[in-house]
Amino acid sequence: MLNIPDSKYPRIVIVGAGFAGLNLAKKICRKDFQVVLLDKNNYHQFQPLFYQVAMAGLEPSSIIFPLRKIFQHKKNVHIRIADVQDIDHQNRRIDTDHGEIYYDKLVIATGASTNYFGNKILEENTYGLKSLNQSLSLRNAILTDLEQALMTQDYDERQGFIDIVIVGGGPTGVELAGALAEMKKYILPKDYGELDRREVDIYLVQSGERLLPGMSEKAGKAAEEFLKKLGVHVLLGKRVSDYKDGFVITKDGDKIRANKVIWAAGVKGNTIPGVPESSCLRNSRIRVDEYNEVLNMPNVYAIGDVACMQSEELPYGHPQVAQVAIQQGSHLAKNLIKNTRKPFKYKDYGSMATIGRNKAVADLKSFKMQGFFAWVLWLFVHLRSLIGFRNKVVVLFNWMWNYITYDQSLRVIIKPEKKSKVS
Amino acid sequence: MLNIPDSKYPRIVIVGAGFAGLNLAKKICRKDFQVVLLDKNNYHQFQPLFYQVAMAGLEPSSIIFPLRKIFQHKKNVHIRIADVQDIDHQNRRIDTDHGEIYYDKLVIATGASTNYFGNKILEENTYGLKSLNQSLSLRNAILTDLEQALMTQDYDERQGFIDIVIVGGGPTGVELAGALAEMKKYILPKDYGELDRREVDIYLVQSGERLLPGMSEKAGKAAEEFLKKLGVHVLLGKRVSDYKDGFVITKDGDKIRANKVIWAAGVKGNTIPGVPESSCLRNSRIRVDEYNEVLNMPNVYAIGDVACMQSEELPYGHPQVAQVAIQQGSHLAKNLIKNTRKPFKYKDYGSMATIGRNKAVADLKSFKMQGFFAWVLWLFVHLRSLIGFRNKVVVLFNWMWNYITYDQSLRVIIKPEKKSKVS
Numbered sequence: 001m002l003n004i005p006d007s008k009y010p011r012i013v014i015v016g017a018g019f020a021g022l023n024l025a026k027k028i029c030r031k032d033f034q035v036v037l038l039d040k041n042n043y044h045q046f047q048p049l050f051y052q053v054a055m056a057g058l059e060p061s062s063i064i065f066p067l068r069k070i071f072q073h074k075k076n077v078h079i080r081i082a083d084v085q086d087i088d089h090q091n092r093r094i095d096t097d098h099g100e101i102y103y104d105k106l107v108i109a110t111g112a113s114t115n116y117f118g119n120k121i122l123e124e125n126t127y128g129l130k131s132l133n134q135s136l137s138l139r140n141a142i143l144t145d146l147e148q149a150l151m152t153q154d155y156d157e158r159q160g161f162i163d164i165v166i167v168g169g170g171p172t173g174v175e176l177a178g179a180l181a182e183m184k185k186y187i188l189p190k191d192y193g194e195l196d197r198r199e200v201d202i203y204l205v206q207s208g209e210r211l212l213p214g215m216s217e218k219a220g221k222a223a224e225e226f227l228k229k230l231g232v233h234v235l236l237g238k239r240v241s242d243y244k245d246g247f248v249i250t251k252d253g254d255k256i257r258a259n260k261v262i263w264a265a266g267v268k269g270n271t272i273p274g275v276p277e278s279s280c281l282r283n284s285r286i287r288v289d290e291y292n293e294v295l296n297m298p299n300v301y302a303i304g305d306v307a308c309m310q311s312e313e314l315p316y317g318h319p320q321v322a323q324v325a326i327q328q329g330s331h332l333a334k335n336l337i338k339n340t341r342k343p344f345k346y347k348d349y350g351s352m353a354t355i356g357r358n359k360a361v362a363d364l365k366s367f368k369m370q371g372f373f374a375w376v377l378w379l380f381v382h383l384r385s386l387i388g389f390r391n392k393v394v395v396l397f398n399w400m401w402n403y404i405t406y407d408q409s410l411r412v413i414i415k416p417e418k419k420s421k422v423s
Numbered sequence: 424m425l426n427i428p429d430s431k432y433p434r435i436v437i438v439g440a441g442f443a444g445l446n447l448a449k450k451i452c453r454k455d456f457q458v459v460l461l462d463k464n465n466y467h468q469f470q471p472l473f474y475q476v477a478m479a480g481l482e483p484s485s486i487i488f489p490l491r492k493i494f495q496h497k498k499n500v501h502i503r504i505a506d507v508q509d510i511d512h513q514n515r516r517i518d519t520d521h522g523e524i525y526y527d528k529l530v531i532a533t534g535a536s537t538n539y540f541g542n543k544i545l546e547e548n549t550y551g552l553k554s555l556n557q558s559l560s561l562r563n564a565i566l567t568d569l570e571q572a573l574m575t576q577d578y579d580e581r582q583g584f585i586d587i588v589i590v591g592g593g594p595t596g597v598e599l600a601g602a603l604a605e606m607k608k609y610i611l612p613k614d615y616g617e618l619d620r621r622e623v624d625i626y627l628v629q630s631g632e633r634l635l636p637g638m639s640e641k642a643g644k645a646a647e648e649f650l651k652k653l654g655v656h657v658l659l660g661k662r663v664s665d666y667k668d669g670f671v672i673t674k675d676g677d678k679i680r681a682n683k684v685i686w687a688a689g690v691k692g693n694t695i696p697g698v699p700e701s702s703c704l705r706n707s708r709i710r711v712d713e714y715n716e717v718l719n720m721p722n723v724y725a726i727g728d729v730a731c732m733q734s735e736e737l738p739y740g741h742p743q744v745a746q747v748a749i750q751q752g753s754h755l756a757k758n759l760i761k762n763t764r765k766p767f768k769y770k771d772y773g774s775m776a777t778i779g780r781n782k783a784v785a786d787l788k789s790f791k792m793q794g795f796f797a798w799v800l801w802l803f804v805h806l807r808s809l810i811g812f813r814n815k816v817v818v819l820f821n822w823m824w825n826y827i828t829y830d831q832s833l834r835v836i837i838k839p840e841k842k843s844k845v846s
Binding site for chain 1: 424425426464465466482483484487489491492495498501503504505521555556559560563566567570573574575576613614615616617813816817820824833834835836837838839
């Protein structure tokens with residue numbers, strides 16, 4: 001059982017503690033509500049820096065924050081690690097793996113995950129970068145494979161261990177490719193002097209004709225140049241269709257040997273059981289009206305990446321980025337607190353992506369920039385949005401340390417032991 | 424294959440990069456040797472602080488250090504992640520899971536692990552604290568069980584989730600009990616206000632009549648007092664013999680309900696296949712002469728916890744502590760470099776254990792102390808022995824932070840995802 005005490009205040013159940021759900025919870029917990037926050041993890045994850053965890057540039061604990069610590073002084077907030085299994089919106093009840101609970105309002109803020117568009121083979125053979133645990137798996141795989149590469153004299157086998165293919169030329173793919181290229185440049189010669197650095201190839205495969213399709217043409221071009229200068233093989237207009245015998249295969253029939261393929265080519269909404277298919281789009285995003293209320297489900301809301309607010313100007317809804325999630329969380333909080341129905345309006349502050357040291361691209365409202373100052377801006381914006389003073393200090397310290405030394409000391413392969421009793 | 428290049432220098436193969444093996448490698452790599460360092464992990468672990476990782480007081484990366492970084496500028500050092508499977512000392516060859524390798528000298532520095540004295544039930548149902556991975560498992564279990572405890576109204580079931588039994592009253596058991604008691608006192612009311620703190624019981628079970636049998640009577644008494652003041656149930660003269668249906672059972676028939684039992688009641692040597700039984704003691708420690716050479720195995724050495732150098736004064740060999748391992752590593756390095764045979768002499772600087780904030784016990788050569796100043800000394804000594812400036816800074820920062828705020832933000836349950844391709 002979830003074991004939530006009775007309360008005289010209306011009960012808001014929030015599923016998911018990402019940017020959207022957490023922001024909503026933080027706002028409404030100051031008012032007369034009982035807040036029940038359900039998540040699979042006991043922490044909030046700062047997604048934009050997952051790739052730095054995967055590259056062993058940051059520790060997990062620097063970019064995640066325990067939920068209980070955020071709400072330590074809020075007696076009206078009840079955090080539970082639970083999975084939702086069904087919604088009965090007629091009776092305002094959800095079923096979870098820890099029993100049922102009644103709600104006054106239900107908010108779905110479950111985010112998005114990797115979309116393989118039904119391709120099981122790619123799903124099984126590639127790495128995602130949509131959760132902290134996935135990032136750590138990738139880190140372990142990169143480091144383990146480098147160790148393995150040292151222990152073979154077979155050229156082809158070694159290629160499999162050291163080459164990496166990234167699928168998807170959006171911000172995640174671009175940032176990851178930049179970080180990998182820098183690892184090759186600065187770390188490999190130091191840590192793996194026995195390997196020939198020139199044998200290491202990093203491929204970035206993008207189906208469209210340019211990188212960063214969500215940003216300006218200028219930003220895409222600059223990112224491509226930066227990456228090429230770092231030695232990344234940028235393959236445009238190529239679509240990865242299969243993975244077989246250790247080879248990535250494109251639609252045109254190209255073959256690249258690589259044990260590690262990183263899939264950053266699409267996301268889908270993490271809809272939950274009980275939301276009827278008719279309320280979802282093909283990519284599992286939940287259709288909401290301009291108040292973020294789910295179609296045909298009164299008192300049920302969806303916010304953030306999982307929600308899709310279609311309109312004439314935005315036939316595919318808002319971009320699935322942190323800013324939209326944060327703003328929708330805040331906006332819904334206002335409507336709930338004031339018991340109003342004001343439509344959501346997205347304020348676009350712009351977007352940015354970093355490509356290794358000293359280089360980034362930024363499309364801001366009034367101007368675009370590329371290079372060093374964009375990179376400084378990127379650092380500042382990301383540092384500012386991290387939760388917790390301690391995290392800010394530790395991340396800043398790590399960044400400065402890496403900037404000065406060109407070298408982190410986090411390249412360790414950690415795998416907690418499985419005890420039969422621990423699930 | 425291990426893929427070690429040929430060299431004109433004598434080849435020293437070291438198995439294990441703990442205090443003993445790492446210290447030896449660091450000393451001899453400056454001279455004309457080819458050093459092959461084999462370990463299961465790609466990092467050195469600082470064992471004395473495992474319990475703080477388990478308590479979510481420190482991050483793994485703060486107390487471990489990547490081996491490759493230590494030897495970045497030593498071209499004559501070859502690090503491989505491999506398991507030794509056999510030794511053929513007639514032909515100076517070892518077999519590993521990555522093929523065979525010939526040596527001129529072989530050094531076994533594989534350390535020690537938890538000893539269950541053959542009790543399979545206890546082995547399967549208790550947590551050890553002899554590796555980083557074990558420490559993380561324990562951390563995950565403690566945090567997961569606290570979450571579970573919130574979701575039950577059954578008193579007995581909840582007791583299972585929140586009570587903890589520690590078996591063994593040596594330094595590990597004492598330090599862990601102190602840290603757990605402080606977690607109960609300072610963290611529980613903040614993070615788990617919905618739980619009744621008074622229901623949480625911490626038991627420290629010791630078979631002997633006093634705590635810290637390896638230290639002075641005074642230290643043992645002081646530790647007992649400190650722990651009792653913190654609310655720990657110290658049970659002396661009790662022997663845990665079984666674990667059944669969620670209950671710890673002592674020889675006298677006492678039963679304590681607890682899902683988490685931590686076994687800190689004994690260690691055994693991690694001997695490796697190929698060392699004949701006649702060269703080992705009953706607790707799997709390898710018998711060595713006063714030069715650390717293994718009995719009946721010329722050119723094979725054992726140092727640190729796995730080695731047992733028996734003498735008239737020391738029928739059970741030296742204590743299995745970091746200081747002995749470090750000194751044996753240095754001493755063997757000297758003998759190898761100078762090609763001499765000087766017997767090993769242990770310089771005992773004393774021993775210490777900490778019990779939570781502000782309290783520790785220390786038996787030094789010339790005097791004994793208990794309380795605040797012993798604690799400051801403990802901090803200083805441990806900080807000093809950590810490898811890496813970055814680690815020292817981060818641990819110091821964490822300790823200061825925890826000291827001031829009484830609160831860490833590391834209480835997160837992290838489990839890297841298993842990809843089929845990742846072993």
